[in-house]
Amino acid sequence: MSQGSSFGLDGRVAIVTGGGRGIGRGIALALAEAGADVAIADIDLPNAEATAKEILALGRRALLVRVDVTDSQSIGAGVAEVLAKLGGVDILVNNAGVVQDNTDAVVTAEDFDRCYEVNLKGIWSMTSALVPHFAERGEGKIVNIASIAGRRGGALSPYSASKAAAISLTQSLATTLGAKNINVNAVCPGLLWTPMWEKLEGMFGGSTDPAVVEKRTAFDAYLKASCPLRREQTPEDIGRAVVFLTSAAAKNITGQSLNVDGGIQMN
Ligand SMILES: NC(=O)c1ccc[n+]([C@@H]2O[C@H](COP(=O)([O-])OP(=O)(O)OC[C@H]3O[C@@H](n4cnc5c(N)ncnc54)[C@H](O)[C@@H]3O)[C@@H](O)[C@H]2O)c1
Known part of the structure; x- marks a missing residue:
């Protein structure tokens, strides 16, 4: 699919934050399958290595x-290492994210700070580090991993608010960086x-007991x-x-937030 296709990423280099596990790992592998070389930028080195x-x-x-x-x-330091070892960067995926430690019943100031620091300011910081390079090359693709929680709020106010802000930041960055x-x-x-x-299952299901979590009660009920x-x-x-949003096929798409959620949220 990658060879000669406007959906392919042959010869491209991507950085995926939080690419060691979960969604970030899936993104990193999909980018590689589409032809890109990939740098995993994570705090968890064993998973990143895998x-x-x-x-x-x-x-x-x-x-x-x-x-x-x-x-x-x-x-x-990380961006400089990627530029030196992989010769440039075409794609930045800001995937690293955290949920709060408490439900809204006992939400703390630390929950707000951590969600803000990782889920919002982390996007801005990574983007700021790469914009000069993208500008010099005359092209760049950035995808931020937000959440449907940012569309509708919910029982996790620090997390949801940080994701709503990530959607807003995506629109602002698209506006200011479009000319580059x-x-x-x-x-x-x-x-x-x-x-x-x-981790959320423990919160919503009311238990952190591995045997209960194993059943995915809250997850399946919500689904x-x-x-x-x-x-x-x-x-x-x-x-x-x-892959689609970072390919040539999407060259005229910017400032958009695409729900990939089986239709849970339709706007
Ligand atoms: N799992 C879901 O249902 C879901 C739904 C909507 C959105 N999301 C979003 O998708 C993204 C990935 O979620 P996931 O479910 O794979 O989470 P996860 O907890 O399984 O993985 C998160 C990854 O980010 C890394 N990370 C955390 N803090 C970091 C930091 N400060 N710097 C660098 N790396 C850091 C972790 O080491 C880990 O590899 C997050 O932004 C999350 O909010 C997840």
Whole structure:
């Protein structure tokens, strides 16, 4: 599919934050399958290494860099390493994200700070580090991983607010960076059974007991009640949406936020 296709990414280089596991891993593998070389920028090096090995097995170049998106020094060093070792960057996927530690009944100031720092300011910091490079090349593609929680609020106010702000930031960045030929879009995933949702299961299901969490009670109930297609989404689904948005086929799409959620949210 990648060879000679306007949907392909042959010869492109991507950075995926939080690419070590979950959705980020799915995005990294989808980009590699479409032809891109991929740098995994994560705080979790063992997982990042495992994803990098999978990318190498697909015949692409892979690099792992320890980057904390809340730390400008590590961002600067990580981006410089990717530029030096992979020769340039075409695509930035701001996927790294966290949920709060508490439900709204006991939400803390720390919950707000952490969601803001990682889910919103992290996007801005990574983007700021790469814009000069994209501007010099005369092209760049940025995809921010937001959430349907940013479309509708819900029982996780720090998380939802940070994701709504990420959608807004996507629109502002698309406006200001369009003249440099930099496309900025977002993907809003719906329901994916990742380590992040396992943590939420403990909150919504009222238990962190592994035996209860194993049953995915809250996840399955929410899926059944809210998803028209009646099936959970997968990291591969999110990865394919990112491939489309970063390909030549989407060259005139910017400032958009695409729900990949089985129809849970229709605007
Ligand atoms: N799982 C879902 O149902 C769901 C739904 C909507 C949106 N999302 C969003 O998708 C993205 C990925 O979620 P996931 O479910 O794969 O989560 P996850 O917790 O499984 O993975 C998150 C990854 O981000 C990394 N990370 C966390 N903080 C970081 C930091 N400061 N710097 C660099 N890396 C960091 C982690 O090490 C991990 O590899 C997040 O932005 C999340 O909000 C997830």
